Every structure is written in structure tokens, then in C-alpha cells.
Amino acid sequence: MTSTKTAPVDGPATQEPTGTPLARRLLAANSAWTFAILVALVAFFAIASPPGTFLSQYNITQIATNAAIYLVLGVGMTYVIITGGIDLSNGSVLILSGVLAAEFMVHNGGYKAGWSVILVGIVISVLTGTAWGSIQGVLVAKAKVPPFIVTLGGLGAALGLAQIITTGNDVAGGAPNTLVETLGLGELFGTVPWLVVLAVAVTVAFGLVLAQTRFGRYTYAVGSNAEAVRRSGIRVDRHLVKVYALAGLMAGIAGVMSLAFFHTTTIAGHSYDNLNVITAVVMGGTSLFGGRGTVVGTVIGVFIPAVLNSGLVILGVQTYWQSVAVGAVLIAAVYVDQIRRRSRERG
Amino acid sequence: MTEPLLRAAGLTKRYGQVHALQGADFSANPGEVVALIGDNGAGKSTLVKVLCGAIQPDGGQISLDGQVVHFANPFEAQRHGIETVYQDLSLAPDLDAAANLHLGREVFRGGVLRPFHVLDRAAMRSSARSAFAELGVDLQDIDVPVASLSGGQRQSVAVARAVAYASKVIFMDEPTAALGVVQRGRVLDTIRRVRDRGVSVVLISHNMPEVLAVSDRVEVLRLGRRVARYVTAQTSVEELVGAMTGALAGEAAA
Numbered sequence: 001m002t003s004t005k006t007a008p009v010d011g012p013a014t015q016e017p018t019g020t021p022l023a024r025r026l027l028a029a030n031s032a033w034t035f036a037i038l039v040a041l042v043a044f045f046a047i048a049s050p051p052g053t054f055l056s057q058y059n060i061t062q063i064a065t066n067a068a069i070y071l072v073l074g075v076g077m078t079y080v081i082i083t084g085g086i087d088l089s090n091g092s093v094l095i096l097s098g099v100l101a102a103e104f105m106v107h108n109g110g111y112k113a114g115w116s117v118i119l120v121g122i123v124i125s126v127l128t129g130t131a132w133g134s135i136q137g138v139l140v141a142k143a144k145v146p147p148f149i150v151t152l153g154g155l156g157a158a159l160g161l162a163q164i165i166t167t168g169n170d171v172a173g174g175a176p177n178t179l180v181e182t183l184g185l186g187e188l189f190g191t192v193p194w195l196v197v198l199a200v201a202v203t204v205a206f207g208l209v210l211a212q213t214r215f216g217r218y219t220y221a222v223g224s225n226a227e228a229v230r231r232s233g234i235r236v237d238r239h240l241v242k243v244y245a246l247a248g249l250m251a252g253i254a255g256v257m258s259l260a261f262f263h264t265t266t267i268a269g270h271s272y273d274n275l276n277v278i279t280a281v282v283m284g285g286t287s288l289f290g291g292r293g294t295v296v297g298t299v300i301g302v303f304i305p306a307v308l309n310s311g312l313v314i315l316g317v318q319t320y321w322q323s324v325a326v327g328a329v330l331i332a333a334v335y336v337d338q339i340r341r342r343s344r345e346r347g
Numbered sequence: 348m349t350e351p352l353l354r355a356a357g358l359t360k361r362y363g364q365v366h367a368l369q370g371a372d373f374s375a376n377p378g379e380v381v382a383l384i385g386d387n388g389a390g391k392s393t394l395v396k397v398l399c400g401a402i403q404p405d406g407g408q409i410s411l412d413g414q415v416v417h418f419a420n421p422f423e424a425q426r427h428g429i430e431t432v433y434q435d436l437s438l439a440p441d442l443d444a445a446a447n448l449h450l451g452r453e454v455f456r457g458g459v460l461r462p463f464h465v466l467d468r469a470a471m472r473s474s475a476r477s478a479f480a481e482l483g484v485d486l487q488d489i490d491v492p493v494a495s496l497s498g499g500q501r502q503s504v505a506v507a508r509a510v511a512y513a514s515k516v517i518f519m520d521e522p523t524a525a526l527g528v529v530q531r532g533r534v535l536d537t538i539r540r541v542r543d544r545g546v547s548v549v550l551i552s553h554n555m556p557e558v559l560a561v562s563d564r565v566e567v568l569r570l571g572r573r574v575a576r577y578v579t580a581q582t583s584v585e586e587l588v589g590a591m592t593g594a595l596a597g598e599a600a601a
Contacts, residue, residue, distance in 0.1 A: 209463075214453050214466060217466060220439070220441055220442060221439045221450060224439035224441040224442060225438065225439045225440060227437065228436075228450070229439065229450065229451075231401075231433070231437050232450040232451030233420075233421065233425065233451045234451045291439070291441030
């Protein structure tokens, strides 16, 4: 953070061997102040709303459920943006994955389909998303088409294919009751929705992969200086394909979640998923220039709009204010990132 | 004289109509600093890129320890103990020094975590510390992104990375170009220290006083060919500049 050009001192240094203290690392993190905003929002709504509304178990569950799908998409987007890329296609890939799964399930029992059919449907959705992501990754990494264009094309193409398959109508009976009653509406121990459990599991798993493993380290390195990574003997193109495939996998998982939660394919319902998720990821401190970001930040970024929405509804304020506030926080987040970058790189 | 550690003979490389290398020779002995000098466009960069595996020559031969070698890419050269410090340093600015030092050579946690390639940060940090200590580099803050280090510190990270893995040859492309006086002196000390371990250091530089100060031998490239070789102790700036510009012709014995 600070560029310390202290004169080198000979002899054993008296610094702690375990690295920077946690507190300092947290302060240095880009997501620290967005976290402060989230805490402030929660505190404000908790105080301003009638007792037993905002912080009720019901409302917290609602907020978490509404955030679950964005959270899963956000994890994939975090990886992509850290490599310096972007994924505009996730909403459409979610729809296409869900539509293909629904088409299979509707022809194999429909509402009454059992677990074996549902599992095949889930596999179809997850594989569709992953395959679509991989193709986009190959186009980005090997064909060198800019990610913005590849995923813009992917956005249109995936939605178009979904509409061709369904002739533009949502697949009635594509979400078996068993799936809806478990993943869609069911709750673990009768309290935590399965949707949230799944989102948390995915977030924690891939958050750890990003922070603690070689895969994550290469993701940061590629976004930081791809040429240096190439010279170190790392296959940059292969890594990029994997990252875009991961984003597709997340869209495939989100496709199943959406199917289970909304009881049907929601072909018209995901047009703004890409922009909402990018907003959340960037608010969470992930740099659009690549090289920096965290899944923890993305979690914060996903919850800011979710908390705002819920709080404003409870207070009886027009929820459109949410869009205004989120827009302002987004621009502020990128502004802070720019300042940081400039002050850091004078060295 | 003993068999050179690294020897190139008759290397050619052309880019379209441009003949970057026209039968260039080069040799480096163990435990010496060879300066590779030449005017802009003389073929220095191309020669170094060929020798470190970054590009393939159209013709000619490279041998290491007397064995003919072909480097299809920089990693094959690295496997043979040849490392390069690029002029742009090739660091990932968002990663810390230890991460940069181990980029592509990460250390993993053992046990049940092994299949997941979980990074062993403590091990990498301590090996980075000892690598810096060995070079006499004092990096106070090993956990901050490299981007927030000073130019000299960044240079040290790049050099330390090369030194940590080079068992035979290190190429350094203008390693002091962006540095102040004190830092420049420190890099030159580092070069000597690396040489004293028996590694061959190939220094590409435009700075003649620096070449004379640190190198043991000088090889001069002009128009894609080696045109002169000198023992540093027996030459002068005038002579080197004359060879570079073509005012003096013929290969001097070295």
C-alpha cells in the first residue's frame, strides 16, 4: 500500500515472520469500506424498521434466498474479472442450461419426475453451462477475441438457442415437484433454505480455491501480468479456458437453482443478471483491470443490493432508490480502486 | 581456455526481409560475467531470445556443457539451468515478492491437501526470505504487492528469482537501466556474487563504464554477427565503441 523506500539496514530484521497482521491486511483490502457500507446499511435498517421486521429470521432468510443465485453467478464472475476479463453471458447461459434440463425432465415424467430423472437434468444443466463456458474460454484464450465480444456474442446466442428450443415459451412442467419442494423451497433443519446452503457451499469452496490454491494464484497472476506468467512456464491459455469454464459451470448450477425456485424456466427473467453480477463483484473490490479481488468482497457486493431492497420495502420507500444507491456505490468503488492503483504505482 | 559452458555457433534468424542474426557466435564460460554489447539493431535481443529459448533460430547450433541442445521454449532452457531477467522484469505486480519468486514453481501443502494444490505460503515465504538474504537484499515488506515496491526492490525480486533457479547461465537484459546510483551498485554486486558461485552471467548493457566495471569479457555484436571479443581488463571504452560502430573491424583474440 504505502511505498516505503527505507534505506536497507544490515543485520537480522526484527519483523514478525508470519506476515502482515490481519488488521492491516483487512484495512488494505479494497472490500473493507464496502463492508463498512454493508454494516452501516444493516445497522440503519435494523434501527429504522419496526422491531421484529428487518432482523427477523423470516426476513434474513428472504434476503439470503434472493441473493443465492447472484452469489453463485458472482463467484464465477469474480474469477473471470480477476483474469482481466468479463462475462456478459451468464444470464443467458443460466437460461439455456435450465431450458435443456427442463426439456429433458418434461419428457421424462414432468411434474411427477423422480430423483433419477432430476439428477440427469441437473447433470445436463451443469454440463451445458460448463461446455458453453469452455467454448467462450477457447475463443478468448486461443482465438484472442476480446472477452467482452465473446461473451456479448454468447449472451445473444445462448438466449437465442433457448428460445428456439422452447419456441420462446417457458417449459411448463420442466421443474418436477420433487425438485421444487427440496432445492427450491425446502429448508435444512427447517430453517436454512437449501438454495442458501448450496450457494454458501459453492461460495466457500471456490472462495478457498481462489485464495489458497495454485489455481487461484494463477488466476491472479494471469490478470496481473499474463506475459510474465507465460514466461514462467504456465499455460496461460489453458488457465483462461478453465476460468471461463468455471463461470459456465456456475451458470449451469444457477440454472438448476432458478428452475427449482421459480418452478419453471424463466426465459425473460435474466436479462440483467450479467450487469447486476458485475456490479456486485466490482463493488466488492475486484478490479476490472484484473489481478485483484476476493470472493468475500463479492459476497458483500451481492448483499448490498439485497439488503437495500429488503430494507426499503420494509420502510415503505420506493425500492427504485436501490438502483440509485447501488449505482452510486459502484462508481465510488471503481473510483477508489483507481486512486489506490495510482498511488501504489508511483514507486 | 576450457570448453565454454554455453556456446552458440552460426546462429541465423530472419524476420521477413530483416536478417536479425547472420551467423552469430557466442560463448560464455562458467563463473564469468560476459557483457554482450552492440548498437541498436545489432541483434542482441534476438540472440538472447534464441539462447534462452524464447524464439527458435533458423539455423546454427547451441551447445551447453559440450552437448548440442534445442530449446523449444523458455521452460526447456530453464530446465537446463538457464534463467533470464527480462528488461521489463516479468513480475506480476499484484502478487507479493514470495509469490513472484515461486511463480510456476509453487510449493504445496502435503497430506490430505496435496491433491488440491493448496499453497504452502509459510514455506514459500521463508524460502523467499533466504533467497533475498543470500543476495544481500533487504526486503522489509515481503507481503505487499510487488507494485508497491521501489524500482530497485522490484529489480531485486526479479534477479533473486532468476538466481534461485539458475544453475548454469543467467541472462540479464539492461538490469540497471531504470535504477539510481545506489541501487545500480547493489545490482552489480549481486552480479559478481552470482558469478562467484560458478554461474555464468550474460549482461546486456548499453552502459560502457558499467560493462568495464563488472564484466570479465566482452563480446561485441554488429549487424547480426559477433565482430569482436575482448578481455575486459585489456580494453577501453574507445575500443568497444569502435567495434560496435564498425570503426574497428576484425575479431580480436580473447
